[in-house]
Amino acid sequence: MNDVTFPLRWRIALLAPALAVFCAFWLLPMGTLVQVSADGHAFATYRALLTNSRYMESLGATMLLSAAVTAATLVLSVISGLLLARREFPGKRMLLALLTFPLAFPGVVVGFMVIMLAGRQGLIGALSLKLTGDRWVFAYSMAGLFVGYLYFSIPRVIVTVMASATKLDASLEEAARSLGASPWQIMRDIVLPALSPGLIAAGAVCFATSMGAFGTAFTLATDISVLPMTIYTEFTLNANMVTAAGLSIVLGIVTWLVLALARNATGSAVAATA
Numbered sequence: 001m002n003d004v005t006f007p008l009r010w011r012i013a014l015l016a017p018a019l020a021v022f023c024a025f026w027l028l029p030m031g032t033l034v035q036v037s038a039d040g041h042a043f044a045t046y047r048a049l050l051t052n053s054r055y056m057e058s059l060g061a062t063m064l065l066s067a068a069v070t071a072a073t074l075v076l077s078v079i080s081g082l083l084l085a086r087r088e089f090p091g092k093r094m095l096l097a098l099l100t101f102p103l104a105f106p107g108v109v110v111g112f113m114v115i116m117l118a119g120r121q122g123l124i125g126a127l128s129l130k131l132t133g134d135r136w137v138f139a140y141s142m143a144g145l146f147v148g149y150l151y152f153s154i155p156r157v158i159v160t161v162m163a164s165a166t167k168l169d170a171s172l173e174e175a176a177r178s179l180g181a182s183p184w185q186i187m188r189d190i191v192l193p194a195l196s197p198g199l200i201a202a203g204a205v206c207f208a209t210s211m212g213a214f215g216t217a218f219t220l221a222t223d224i225s226v227l228p229m230t231i232y233t234e235f236t237l238n239a240n241m242v243t244a245a246g247l248s249i250v251l252g253i254v255t256w257l258v259l260a261l262a263r264n265a266t267g268s269a270v271a272a273t274a
Helices: 002-038 042-050 053-086 092-104 107-118 123-132 142-165 170-178 183-212 215-220 227-236 241-273
Strands: none
Touching (some): 002 042, 002 241, 042 241, 053 092, 053 183, 107 123, 107 142, 107 215, 142 183, 142 215, 170 183, 183 241, 215 227, 227 241
C-alpha cells in the first residue's frame, strides 16, 4: 500500500506548482473574462460583437497585419538564419548579438524606435526631404506597425531557423547537387521541407505575438484600429467591460486556433519524416 501511495504523493507534489500556476494565471483569468463577457446573456453579447462592423474590421485588420508580418519574418529569417548557421565570417558573434538584441526591448521602446526612424522628425523623413523634397512619414500607419512588429519578430524566428539548420543532413544536399539540382531546387525540395516543422511552429508563435502585441500598437496606432487597441479603448475610455472582455475572448480563440493548427501540422510533418 505504502509503495503505491508514496510515488502518487510525489507526483501530486510535483504537479502542484504547475497546477497552481495554471489556475492562477490562466484558468481564473479566463473564467473571469468569460463570466464578464457573458453578462447573463452570452449568446446576445457575442452575436452583437460578431455582427458589429467596426469590431470585425478591427479583427480583420489585425489578422491581415499579423499574417503579413509572419510571412515577411519567415522569408527574411530563413535567408538570414541559413547564412548565419552555415557561414563563418569576422564579426558573426557581434551580428548575432545585434540581431537578437530586440528580444530585450518592450513594445513601447520598439514603437519609439519606429517613430525615430519613420516619424515626423525621423531619419527616413529627413533623408526623403533632402532627396525628393517630400517628407515620408509612415510611423503612425499600418506600415509603421508592420515595421515595429517585424523588428521584434525576426530575432525569435532566426534563432529557430539556426537551431533547425544545424540538424540538416548535408549529405542530402550534396547528393542533390551532384545530380544536377540547382540551388533553388535544393532549397525547395530538401532544405525547406526539413525546416518546415520549425518554421510552422515559429510562424504560429510570430502570428500569435503580433495578434496580441499592445505596447508597440499603443505607441504608434493613433488612428489605426487593431484589436488590442480596440479592447483598450473599450476598457479605459468607454468603461465597457462586457465588450472588452468579449473581444479579448475572440482574440484568444483566433490565436488559439492558429496555434492548434500549427501544432497539428507540425506533428504530422514530424510523423511523416520519422
